[in-house]
Amino acid sequence: MITEHDGSALAARITNRMTPAVIRAVRARAEATGGCLQPVHLTGYRTVTDHTGRILDHTAGVVYTPCGNRRESVCPACSDRYAADAFHLLRAGMTGGKTIPETVTSKPRLFLTITAPSFGAVHNRPTTRTGRRLPCRCGEYHHDADTRIGTAIDPAHYDYPGSVLWQGHAGELWHAFTVRLRRELATAAGIRVKDFPEHARLSYAKVAEYQRRGLVHFHAVIRLDGPEGPADPAPGWADNALLEHATRAAVENTRITRTLTIGGDTTRHVFTWGQQADIRPIRPAHTTDPDDGDITDRALAGYIAKYATKGTSTSEVPDRPIRSEQAIEALDVHPHHRRMITTAWTLGANPDLGFLRKWAHMLGFRGHFLTKSIAYSITFTTIRGDRRTHQHLATLHATGTDPDTVLVVNHWKHTGNGYRHHHDRDIAAAIYEGQRQQRQEKLDKEERP
Incomplete structure (x- = not known):
């Protein structure tokens, strides 16, 4: 029970903490981190x-x-920074820049979207080719904000174990796809598979995105280089048509087989891609006809990068691992996604599938959200290293110090995270929002004719 004296003391502490001097100190720290909410x-x-x-x-x-x-659900400021880094990484592989030659725009390139198979009927908003609305399989017309979209129409007959097992092996399936694609390219070019590295190099960057049904699909930029990478011209036989043909064949024929022991029964499982695969050639922005079905490299980088910061935003699953079965019951999620989390937790009790418990909060998906081949473009490490170097040099120059004549020694250890007071967090959030608005106003100004 809080007495009147205790309440007065608490009010005094809050008032004292929010003195002008304290506010300036909090603002300085928040500005130094760009408005990070979990510094x-x-x-x-x-x-x-x-x-x-x-x-x-x-x-x-x-x-x-x-x-x-x-x-974004954890820290909007750092999420923005990650998205910006992802944008530069992806764009460099499509248009050049940051050590990648601009000649990559002349290489065979395509944008691929591949999905998971169906594990049962789900609520959706179907339309005809002309855009006319059709009823869902349940007989209703759903509005876009309907939380049932993507969830099982008949949960009792939906294959939850199959969906979670597929999710847990999606990363392996992608690897198998890239191996198969090299084989299909070699076959289409009339060369031996083992000789493919001597003729060409497959480069790609992919981003995983959760569908509303809780299963990931992959967006990928695929580029065909010469054997030495981005600076090496693609072989004469390589063009978008051949790359598209080989990619479609690889999607249709990729499969991985795993023998899993579940509940004492040993079963052979085969994992494949879904039937829907969207393959679109990428053209340089200045040459693309907007009506020809292709997509521009400049627009594509931003389109893909935004998925790099998305978690399961449609399913609102937790940002951190599940620690117990009781924790699952306490989650504020849709029953469909709770069922997937519970299934992952249950399957994770089997020795062959122990990893599913670790990734139950991700509905079984254990892959990285953004991955790329070595030669596609620069790395996050390089981008972040350049930013640290720039900030380091700026700090030295601000003090009138020549960075070539000094020795800088840093000795720091981790002692905590976040803000102790919600007032500090509010200030950081306001700083981030102000910086975000300034960036948006600058972009809008640059885009005006």
């Missing part, structure tokens, strides 16, 4: 010395750094 606390020191050992600058105490979480 990492580092305690230690930073010392700058010249060649004689004389200390030019010494900073000690606690500093905040961005958490780096890609999920």
Whole structure:
């Protein structure tokens, strides 16, 4: 029970904490992290010395750094930064830049979307080719915000174990697809499969996105290079038509087989892609006819990058692993997705499928949301390293220090995360929103004729 005295003391502490000096300090920390809502606390020191050992600058105490979480539901600021990095990574592989030559725009390229198979009828909003609405299989017409869309019409007969098992093996299925695609390309080109690396190199970047039914599908940019990578011209026999033919054949023929022991029964499972596969050639922005069914490389980078920050936004599943069966019951999720989480947890009790418990909160999916082949473009590590170098040099220049004549020693250790007071978090959120609006206004201004 809080007494009047206790309440007054609490109000006084809050008032004292929100003094102008404290607000300035909180703002400075929040601005340094770009408005991160879950900053990492580092305690230690930073010392700058010249060649004689004389200390030019010494900073000690606690500093905040961005958490780096890609999920918008966890930290919008870091999610934005991740999306921007993903955009540059993807665009570099399509249009060049950041060490990737612009000649990649002349390579055979396509945009592929592949989905999971059907595991039972789900609520949807079908339309005709002319856009006329059709009733769902349940007989109703659903509006777009209907939470039933994507969920099982008849949960008792929906194959929840099959859907979760497919999800858990989706990453392996993608790997098998890339292997199959190289075989199909070699066959189409009339060369031996083992000789393919001497003639061409397959480069790609893919992003996973959850469908409303809780299963992932993959968006991928696929490019055909010469054997040395982006700077090497594609072989003479390579064109978009051949790449599209080989990709379609690879999607249709890729399958992986796993023998799994579930509940004491050993069963052979075959995993394949769904019947829906969308394959669209990519053209340079200045040459693409908007009516020819192709997609521009400039527009595609932003389109794919936004999925890199999306988790299961349609299913609202937790951002962290499930720790117990009781925790599943406490989740505020749709019954369809709860059933998938429960199925993953239950299947994870089997020795062959222990990983499913670790990834039950992801509905069984254990792959990375954005992956790429080595030669597709630059890496996140390179982008982040360049940003750190830029910030480091900017800090030294601001103090009038020549970075080539000093030694910088950093000694920090992790001592916490997040904000202790909701007032601090509110300030950080306001800073992020202000920065976001400024960026949007700048983009709108640049796009005006």
